[in-house]
Amino acid sequence: MATIEDVARLAGLSRTTVSRVINNHPYVSEEKRQTVRSAMEQLGYVPNSIAQRLRTQTNETVAVLIPRLSNPFFSHLVDAMEDIAALYRFQLIICQTKSGKEREILYLDWLKTRQIGGVIFASSENDWQDIKRYQQYGPILFCNEYPPGTEAPIIHLDQLQGGYMGTQHLIERGHTKIGYCYSGRQNTNIRDRFKGLKLALKDHGLSIKEDWIFKDAYDTKDGGRIYYEIMALKDRPTAVFTGSDEVALGIIAEARRNGTHVPKELAVLGFDDQPIAGLMDPGISTVYQPVKDIGKMAMELMIQLIRGGHPVQQITELPLHLIVRAST
CATH class of the missing domain: 3.40.50.2300 (Response regulator)
Known part of the structure; x- marks a missing residue:
């Protein structure tokens, strides 16, 4: 564990100066304060008073x-x-x-x-x-x-289960061309959910086209954007599995503004079961998360x-x- 002497040595300053910085003494230049703080960070040094509280207090x-x-x-x-x-x-x-x-x-x-x-x-x-x-x-x-x-x-x-059951539901509704929205981040939730979707498609002899995968889907604004991206495709999906109810809401809102019938022309599936999902017209089918x-x-x-x-x-x-x- 690093000591105050280690900090002083790395900073090229006296132990007294380091002590003054730690104790917030007023008569120390800002340049020296920054040098000491940088040395403390590099060494992972924790002042004794803080370290003692770490050992003795909850x-x-x-x-x-x-x-x-x-x-x-x-x-x-x-x-x-x-x-x-x-x-x-x-x-x-x-x-x-x-x-x-x-x-x-x-x-x-x-x-x-x-x-x-x-x-x-x-x-x-x-x-x-x-x-x-x-x-x-x-x-x-x-x-x-x-x-x-x-x-x-x-x-x-169980995000893999969620991805599978949502996709299975759309397939049972007769959809073979299913789009997918995700936030663009590569955390385990997104990967597992997408694995579930692809597994359900594979089990039914289906696949997903690259053009049907829409990233950077976070909120209603993104959902609105994705609606127009879907409509611009020559070969477009008949259903879309979104990463959240917010994105689903954005897609449905733009569909209504443009006379696209949900779900006859485009089925939309959400994720989370936020309160808004049950208040929308049409209500949003979704995967409920406890x-x-x-x-x-x-x-x-x-x-x-x-x-x-x-x-x-x-x-x-x-x-x-x-x-x-x-x-x-």
């Missing part, structure tokens, strides 16, 4: 990392976590990463400096090897999404870990089910 504050709170899936997930946190008198900090690697590392640094007691990743952009080194400072777990090779507790849904269950289980496990417990199971997988409405 920080009952949990950070949950989400890409954006405006997505109803993540807002419902956080709401469920908050219920459990309040029950155990824990605090929850919501950290919007906006799918940025740098922001994820920033929040992990809070764990390193003991500003938080644990981190729950609801989505992740960094590779596991970049996250793994922070485990020494406190518990980390993943719910919903996780990077390949993760060696931390995982609570997630988001509340994921949130509660994740927070309960995190509280156990912060209090010194160990996960009974490394990976917890919850099932999905299909909800059929008028859009298919």
